[in-house]
Amino acid sequence: MSTAPVRIAIVGAGPGGLICARVLQRHGIAAAVYDLDTCPGARDQGGSLDMHPDTGAHALRAAGVWDAFRLLARPEGEQMRLVDRGGRVVFDAAAPETGHANPEIDRGQLRGLLLDSLTPGTVRWDHRLEHVERLEGNAHRLHFADRVTTVDADLVVGADGAWSKVRRPLSDAVPLYTGVTFVETGLDDVDVRHGELAALTGNGTMMALDDNQGFIAQRNSGGHIRVYVGMRTPEDWHRQAGLDLADPAAVRDALLSRFAGWGRDLLRFVTDTDTGYTNRPLYALPVPHTWDPTPGLTLLGDAAHLMSPISGMGANLAMRDGADLAQAIVDHGTVDEAVIAYEKILLPRSIEAAHAAAEGIDGAFAPDSAEHTLAHMTSRR
Ligand SMILES: Cc1cc2nc3c(=O)[nH]c(=O)nc-3n(C[C@H](O)[C@H](O)[C@H](O)COP(=O)(O)OP(=O)(O)OC[C@H]3O[C@@H](n4cnc5c(N)ncnc54)[C@H](O)[C@@H]3O)c2cc1C
Numbered sequence: 001m002s003t004a005p006v007r008i009a010i011v012g013a014g015p016g017g018l019i020c021a022r023v024l025q026r027h028g029i030a031a032a033v034y035d036l037d038t039c040p041g042a043r044d045q046g047g048s049l050d051m052h053p054d055t056g057a058h059a060l061r062a063a064g065v066w067d068a069f070r071l072l073a074r075p076e077g078e079q080m081r082l083v084d085r086g087g088r089v090v091f092d093a094a095a096p097e098t099g100h101a102n103p104e105i106d107r108g109q110l111r112g113l114l115l116d117s118l119t120p121g122t123v124r125w126d127h128r129l130e131h132v133e134r135l136e137g138n139a140h141r142l143h144f145a146d147r148v149t150t151v152d153a154d155l156v157v158g159a160d161g162a163w164s165k166v167r168r169p170l171s172d173a174v175p176l177y178t179g180v181t182f183v184e185t186g187l188d189d190v191d192v193r194h195g196e197l198a199a200l201t202g203n204g205t206m207m208a209l210d211d212n213q214g215f216i217a218q219r220n221s222g223g224h225i226r227v228y229v230g231m232r233t234p235e236d237w238h239r240q241a242g243l244d245l246a247d248p249a250a251v252r253d254a255l256l257s258r259f260a261g262w263g264r265d266l267l268r269f270v271t272d273t274d275t276g277y278t279n280r281p282l283y284a285l286p287v288p289h290t291w292d293p294t295p296g297l298t299l300l301g302d303a304a305h306l307m308s309p310i311s312g313m314g315a316n317l318a319m320r321d322g323a324d325l326a327q328a329i330v331d332h333g334t335v336d337e338a339v340i341a342y343e344k345i346l347l348p349r350s351i352e353a354a355h356a357a358a359e360g361i362d363g364a365f366a367p368d369s370a371e372h373t374l375a376h377m378t379s380r381r
Helices: 015-026 053-062 066-072 107-117 195-201 248-258 264-271 314-331 335-364 369-380
Strands: 008-011 032-034 048-050 080-083 089-093 104-106 129-134 140-144 151-153 155-158 176-187 205-210 213-219 225-232 278-284 297-299
Touching (some): 008 015, 015 032, 015 053, 015 107, 053 314, 066 104, 176 264, 176 335, 195 205, 195 213, 205 369, 213 264, 314 335
Parallel strands (some): 155 297
Antiparallel strands (some): 048 104, 080 089, 129 140, 176 225, 205 213
């Protein structure tokens, strides 16, 4: 990187944007991060993530936070269990005895860890990007909702997730419904209050998938189990059923009706909820998603390659993208040369992963979901 100062604006304080800012700062390059959240704890950050060696874990090492991560990580959270629709365990792989191959961490803890690693004031909260304006030369201007002030930058990094505003000048692509919806629910203080469901879930993730639907229960820290009730279904399934999503009893009854005949313990993930139900239709960008190199603008993470979560790769890839982009900026004379080099790596990697994720969700929510998932897990052993 030449010594001339460049203005780098990263939009989005998710795992990808924060890793990018941190790796830049470790090399003495300043970057500001803008996020629409009003503060770090403004919303629930979601479930547990396992860090894969070549992507998430690689990025944590590049960011110099691997040791801090290991203090929070739950290696035992790697346990993977398959259960049939009656509730009988048919596959169970405990975490590797060596530990730390793909250790788990709660998303909120990961975000906190990365925020703590940054120079204070790096993240400007309560900045909702509305649009990006092209200026003379290669610079761009960021316009934020409800703010008169704008920000000019030599490089704008779109780390702003699925519905990225930075993506718009680069590509016409929009996320499309995958055909699968998760209804999220959760149980608190499980070892004391929900002992049987805690035992069924184990220390990591339990999946019971069959005939286009199923349960994914995932142990988080603090005695919480996050449950995704997955269904291949029209996006407006609740409207078709005349269902008010704000009415928990109606949602519960609709789910119980869909899962009639499934084992009693599995149904208790629905009935014994402590959190109510959140409808989460799953979206993905079309595959392949590419764009022409554009001076002053690039994307990382979900903004570049939103894919179904069943592969468990989205956050890992976002972090690797953030680390690779930062390293490219360190290694090249100008940010535009860096972006070209970064995108040469990013795009093929994203296309390969997005194909795998699309196949993954199609297999997991198919008529033969149970056989497919068991064969997949057994082949990975
Ligand atoms: C149910 C579910 C389970 C998942 N499980 C896993 C898993 O096990 N492993 C895994 O690797 N991945 C998983 N994923 C995928 C993972 O959550 C995403 O791929 C990952 O969060 C992407 O990171 P990111 O940094 O690109 O974007 P995000 O995490 O989406 O962060 C984007 C940030 O940008 C901000 N933002 C958005 N719009 C604006 C705007 N206009 N202006 C300013 N700020 C903005 C947001 O507030 C947010 O902080 C899962 C996803 C889902 C839905």
